[in-house]
Amino acid sequence: MNAQAEIVPLEAAEHRETPPPVASLSSLRRPARPHLVGRERELGELEEFLEQALAHGAARVVCGAAGSGKSELLEAGVELVTAAGLRVLRCTGVRGGTPPALSGLLQLMWPLVEDPLPAGDAGRIQALETLLLDGAADADATLLPFTVLGVLESAAAVRPLLLAVDDFDALDGPSREVLSFVARRTAGHAMAVLITSRPHRTRLTSLTGLPELALGPLTPDRSAALLALRRPGNDPQTARELLATAAGNPLALLELPVRCEDSVPHMPVSSDRLASAMAPGAARLPTATRDLLLVAALHPAGDLPLLLSAASRIEGTEPDFAVVEPAEREGLVVCEGTRLLFAHPAMAGAVVHGVGPRRCRAAHAALAAVLERDSVRHVWHLAQAAEGTDKDLAARLEAVHRRPLERGEPMMAVRLLRRAADLYDAPEDRGRCTLLAAQLAHDVGLERTARTLAHRALRHPLGTFGTLCAQALARREGGTGRQPWADPAAWPAPAGAREQDNALELARITAPEVVDDAERAEALLAFLDRMPDRAEDPRLLHAMATVGPVRRAATVIARLSAVRGLGLVPVRDLERMGEAALLAGAPLRALDLYRQAERRYRFQELADQLPRILLRQGLAHLLTGGWGQAERSFRQCVEPAVEHGRGHHAAAAALLGELVRGLRTGTVPGLGAHDLESARRSVHAIDDIVAVGTGWARVESGDFAGGYAALRPLLTDPGRAAVALFALVPFAEAADAAGTAGEARTTLHRLAAELGAERAPLVSVGLAVARAVLAEEQDADVLYEQAFASDLTNRPFLEASLRLAHGRLLRRRREFTDSRVTLRQAAATFSVMGAEARVARITAELRASGERTEAGAASGPRPERAGDLLSPQELRIARLAGQGLSNRQIGEVFGLSPRTIGAYLYRIFPRLGVTARTQLAEALREDRA
Secondary structure, eight states: OOOOOOOOOGGGGGGGOOOOOOOOGGGOOOOOTTTTTTTTTHHHHHHHHHHHHHHHEEEEEEEEOOTSSEEEEEEEHHHHHHHTTTTTEEEEESSSOOOOTHHHHHHHHHHHSSSOOOGGHHHHHHHHHIIIIIOTTTTTTGGGGHHHHHEEEEHHHHHHHEEEEEEEGSOHHHHHHHHHHTTTTTTTSSEEHHHHHEOSSSSSSGGTSSSSEOOOOHHHHHHHHHHHHHHHHHHHHHHHHHHHTTTTTTHHHHHOOOTTTTOSSSSOOOOOHHHHHHHHTTGOOOOOHHHHHHHHHHOOOHHHHHHHHHHHHHSSSSOGGGOOOOOOHSSSSEEEEEEEEEESTTTHHHHHTOHHHHHHHHHHHHHHHHHOOTTTHHHHHHHHHHOSSHHHHHHHHHTTTTTHHHTOOOOHHHHHHHHHHHHHHSSHHHHHHHHHHHHHHTTTTTTHHHHHHHHTTTTOOOOHHHHHHHHHHHOOSHHHSSOOGGGGGGOOOOOOOOHHHHHHHHHHHHHHHHOOOOOHHHHHHEEEEEEGGGGHHHHHHHHHHHHOOOHHHHHHHHHHHHOOGGGGOOOHHHHHHHHHHHHHTTHHHHHHHHHHHHHHHHTTGGGGHHHHOOOOOOOOHHHTOOOOHHHHHHHHHHHHHHTTOHHHHHHHHHHHHHHHHHHHHHHOOOHHHHHHHHHHHTTTTTTHHHHHHHHHHHHHHEEEEEEEHHHHHHHHHHHTEEEEEEEEHHHHHHHHHHHHHHHHHHHHHHHHHHHGGSSSSHHHHHHHHHHHOOGGGGGGHHHHHHHHOOOOTTTTHHHHHHHHHHHHHHHTOOOOOHHHHHHHHHHHHHHTTTTHHHHHEEEEHHHHHHOOOEEEEEEOOSSEEEEEESSSHHHHHHHHHHTOHHHHHHHHHHHHOOOHHHHHHHHHHHHHHSSSGHHHHHHHHHOOO
C-alpha cells in the first residue's frame, strides 16, 4: 500500500541528478470522494494542513467515532499527495486482537529499510533493522525513536513525505510511542504526519497536545442527502428509522440493514462491517457481559437491576454490577445512574450481531419473566420467544395493541398485530389482525408496509368491507370501470361492529381521493349519514370534513363539540379531530385538540411527532388571526422537523412562515416550486393556501386590484373555495378599493346562498364583516349593526377589520371624533397581532380624520394622565411594553400568559390613543414626569 519512490540520500545528492520537481498541492484538483458527503469543511482544512506541513513540517490528528469517515478523509489526503508526486508511508492498526510489538512501525518503515542507501547511512539503517526485526537484547531500545526520526528526515530531505497512520489507537504500544515522538519533531522538515484515531474516555496520552481535526456526526440534512445518494428508494418511514439509528454516522447510514418486521425473534440489526467497526471486541467479552448487552439491546428502556435480573436467567448465573465494566472499557456502553445506555444507537445491533435465534429467544423469555405481567412489553417479549402458533398469546397481543396507540406509538401497535397474525392458526383471525395492521400502517404514512400487509390480508376471509378496505390499501385493480372500493355509491350497509370499523377505515382511505369528484363525494357523505350510531367517531368526522368542509361544516363542528372524555381518546384520534376542526373552519377547537395532542407527545417524550402538531397549531393560529403566534409555531416546527428527518414538515413550516410574514408586513412572498413540492406531503391543501395567502398579501401591500383579481377566481371555484372563504374580508376590502364593490357584493350573495345554514360560524362572521365593508350608504348602518352583533370573540382580525372599515365610514361622514376612537381600537388589535402593514394603513386613516402625529407617534390631545386612564397593573404592563419587552417576557413578570398580556394591551392602546407599542414610551412620558 506504500507509495514506492526512490530515496535520494543526502550524502549522494551532489553526485546524482536533481530529482524531478513535484507539483504543488494547490494546483491539483481535489480527488472525487463521493463517500464524504457533508465533509467539505474538513476536506478544506486537510488540504490547507498538507500544503503547510509538506513545506515546513506539522502533524494533525483526525479524531472521530467508528464509522465517522476518518479513513475516507485520510484516503483523500493520500490521493492528493500521491497525485502531486510526493512520497507516502503508511501503517494501519488492527482491531479485535493484540498486535505484536513494533508491528505498526515495521509496516510504516519497511519501504525505507528495503531501499538502497548510501554508505554513510548504513549504520543507521542497520540499527533500525536490528531494533525492528531482530529485537537483539543488547540493542539500546532508547535509540529507536531517534533512529526512526533520522531516517525519516533523510527521506524528507529528498522528497516531501507524508506519514499516514490509520487507527492509531489500535496500534501496538511501542509503535504509538515512537510515532508520537516523531509527530512532535517535524518542524523544519518537509514531513507531514496525518493520524486517525477514535476518541477514548481516557485520552491517549501519546497524542496529548497534538492539533486535532474532529469529525462529529453529520447534520440531519447531510445525513438525508447521503442516504438519498447512496441508498435511494427507501420509503419515508424506513428512511426516518435509518437516520435515527445512524445518528449522523456515515458508515451506519451506508451499512445498516433495513429492519425486517417478519423476522422472529426480533433483534436490532447490523452488518458484518458495521459490527466489526463499532464493536470489534464484543466477542471477547465475558459471557455474563454479553448476556447483559443482549437483554439491553432487546429492551433499551430497562434499568440496570432489571437487565441484570433478566441476564441471570439466560444461563442461570448471578451477574453483578461488575459485569458492566468490560463493556464500558470497550466503549460500548455508558452508565447514567441506573440506566445502561449504548454509546451510539447503532451499537445495540453491533454488539448482538451474530447471536443465534435460540439464544435470542432465551433472552426474550428472560425479559418477559422479569417485566410486569400483561404489560405491553411483557406480552411482546413472550411473543418473540414463542415458536409455532399460540392462539391465547395471539389474543393477548391483539388485546394490548391499543395501549401503544394511546401513548402515540403506532409502529409498536403495528408490530403487535403482525405478530398476533403469525401466532393465530385460524384464517379469519389472521386476516383480521393483518388488515388491522395494514390500516394502522396506512394511517401513519407507511404506504409500502400497508400495501404489503393488505395483499397478505386478502389471502384470508375478511368480510365485505374488510375485503373492500384491503383492496383499497393494496390498490388492487381488475376488470373494467371503477373498482367497488372506490365507488361509495356501491357500498352496502355495514352489519356489525367489525364491518362498521372497516367501513369507517374505508371511508378514511377513500375520502381524499373523491374530493374532486362531486358525484362520489356526495355518495360518500350519504353513506356516512347512514351510520348515526358512529356519528362522533373521529374517523367519520375526519372523512366528512375532508369531503364536505363547506357543506357539512356546522355538522362536523357540532359533533366535535359533543365529544366528551378527551383524556381517554387515543392521541391519533385527537389529531384526526383537530384536522376535522381545521377543515370545517373551527380553528379554536382545532387548537385545543392539537395542544392536548402536543402535551401527550411531550409527556411520552415522542419529540419526532411534534413537528406535525406544531405545524397544525400554526395553521389554526393563522385562521384565528393570530399571525404572530402562527409565525412562532411555524418557526418552532422547523428545527425538530429537520432534526427528526421530517423535511416535508420543515419545508411546509418555512413556506407558511414566509407567507405569514408577507401578510404582516404587506410584502408578496416569493415561494420556490421545490419547497412547494416538498410541502405537499405535509399539507395537502398547501397549493390553495399559498394561492389565497399570496392574493391576501397583495391586498396588505396595497395592490388592491391585483389582490381582488387573485382572490375572486378562488372564491368562485367550488373546488378551491374551502380555503378562500377565510379571505372574505380582504376580498371585500380589495373590491371596495378597486372600484368593483358591486361585483363583489354579487359574489358574496351567491356564496351565502350556496353555503346555507351548514356554513361554519367563522365563515358566517366573515360574511357579515365583508358585507359591511362593501355596504352601500343606505344599507351601511344595518349591515354594520349586524356585523357588530355577530360573535367576534377570539376573532381579532375580523373585529379589527370591521372597526377599520367602520372608522373609515365615520370619517367619510365627517364624524371625526368617533372615527378616531374606532380606528385606534382597530390599530391596537392589529398592533398586538403584529400586522405592521395594517397599522400603517390606519395611521394614514387617523391623519385623514384629523389625528396629528409627530415622529410616527400618536400625539393628539390627552386631557388625562396615563395614571388616571389605567389601573396600576395596566400602567405597569404599559411601561414594560414601552421598554420593548415582549408579551411573553411581561407575562413572566406577572405570572400571566402572553395571550392575557395581549388582552391588556388591547384595552390599553385606545385609552392612551396609541396604535403601536413603539408609541407607548412617548405616551407615558408625562406620567413618569
